[in-house]
Amino acid sequence: MGKIFKFVLLFAFLSFVFSCAPKPTELEEKRIQNSQYYYKIGLSYLNSGNIAQAIYYLNKAYEIDPEDPDILNALGIAYTNVKEYSRAKEFFLRSIEILPDKPETYTNLGVLLAQEGNYEQALWYLEKAIENPNYRNKEKALYNIAVIYRKMGNLPKFEEALKRTISYNPYFMNAYITLGNHYILQKRYTDAYDIFSKAINAGLVNPYIYLGLAKAYYYLGEYEKARYFFQKAKKVAGDDMFVKQEAVKFIDIVDRKIVEKREKEIKKQESKKRITPGRVVRKSLPETVKGTRGIISEVEEKEKSTVMERKSEKSEAEETRQEEPKKEIKEEKKVVKKTTPEVPKKVIKPKIRFYVQVGVFSDEKSAMDVYEKLKNLGLEPKIKKRNIDGTRYYFVIIGYFKSYLEASRFYRKKLKPEGFKGIVKFVRK
Incomplete structure (x- = not known):
């Protein structure tokens, strides 16, 4: 009776254990969930630049699920970043073997091969990625193709690839x-x-x-x-x-x-103002043949005739003036005064003044040190304060000069021999 009771108890226990045991599909799901958990942690470290932590968590994901192409691709990127190219290449190739329709892996492998100097192979993988109609980021592959062509010295194809990159994105x-x-x-x-x-x-x-x-x-x-x-x-x-x-x-x-x-x-x-309007500049006539005398050009004849006309007009005017009474002369003078055109007012333009900027400093002490050194040389420097993007700067300057040339000469003769570095600038005063 006791034995029968023990057997019944054992049977009940085994039934309980087997009824609670998970099904094979549930184990598989849990395993995938765990691998994805580590993969996501590893990916976040990879994106933030912490490669050591990324490799640690991605390897944990790889141990759980060694056939996941995304995990393999991520490990390839991580090992590329630490220049372990042979290991990275293994992961990329394995990922392509499992999922040959993933263009991102082709791009990553192409970049790795370019870093190794295998440009022809790199171009093949990158072009393969572009050929895939499902590739959403073709501009990344094209940009890397451009970089490879520049390294190869093929500038026309380098330029063409960059233009294609911009056209895609x-x-x-x-x-x-x-x-x-x-x-x-x-x-x-x-x-x-x-x-x-x-x-x-x-x-x-x-x-x-x-x-x-x-x-x-x-x-x-x-x-x-x-x-x-x-x-x-x-x-x-x-x-x-x-x-x-x-x-x-x-x-x-x-x-x-x-x-x-x-x-x-x-x-x-x-120079334009110096040439007065209406002034005729006489050109020198060409030399005439020796022995000829009294030859006058048409220009000279015209000038003579106009002079003669003016003289005759003058004499006629003088004769009429003598006959007319003095009152009329006064009236004529008044009319002349009225018809005289007004002289236009002179427009005062702002003057440009030049100065030598000896230094720009973010602290007043440094500016004062330079100021004192210049003072000791018998010069008259100034410190100008100015706020740029919320920061106060101190400008040590010497000036002002009438022209750029004058300021430049002063710098070359007085400041440069003493070891000061300066630049000529200007201001409107």
Whole structure:
């Protein structure tokens, strides 16, 4: 009886265990859920740039599900970032083997092969990705094709690939910047202007686009417009010191060019004013043949005849004046006074004054140190304070001078030999 009771209890326990055991499909679902959980964590670390953590969690996902093409692709990207190309290549190839219709993996493998220097193979995989009609980001593959052609030295295909990139995605910023800068290096400034203008018209706001357009304007001789876009590039540069330094450097050059241009215009206007209207400049006649005398040109004959006419008119006027009474003469004088044209008032234009900017400082102490050094040399410097983008700057200057040339000579003779670096600028006073 006891044995029968024990057997019944054991049977009941086994029934309970087997009834609670999950089905095979449930285990599979749980396994996939776990792999996806680790994959998502690994992907977030990969996107944030923490590659070590990304590799750790992606490998955990790979251990659970080694046949998932997305996990394999992500591991390939992670190992590419740490330059473990052989391992990365294995994961990419395995992913393509499992899912040959995934264009993103072809692009990633193409990028890896390009980094290794296998350009022909890289181009094959990237073109394969573009051929896929389901590929939504063809511009990424095309941009990488452009980069490879530039490394290969094939500039026509490099340019063509960038144009195709922009045609597929008119908001792909890097394509505009790379193509525009290429045009500037090739001295194709009108093409550079066109491509950077197209980027701005597409609504793209980027310091490198503003900088590129400003350079295009500068090389085309449009200095006022160039200055405007150099200022915009500097304003939106943020922490990008390269853009800020380039913008500041070119703003100083542009200022000089604007001054030089205006000085030339002023000189041109002054030279025009010196030539009085109605003045006839007599040209020297060609030499006549030796032995001929009394030969007078038609011009001289005309001049003589007009002089004779004036003399006869003068004599007739004198005769009539003697006969007329004095009152009439006074009345004539009054009429002459009334008909005299009014002299136009002189318009006072603002004067341009030039000065030498010795330095710009974000702290007053540094500006004062330079100021004192200049004072010790017997010079008369000034410190001008100005707020730029919410930051106060201190400008150490010496001036003012009547012309750019005078200011430039002062800098070369007085400041440069003492080791001071300066630049000539101007202001309207």
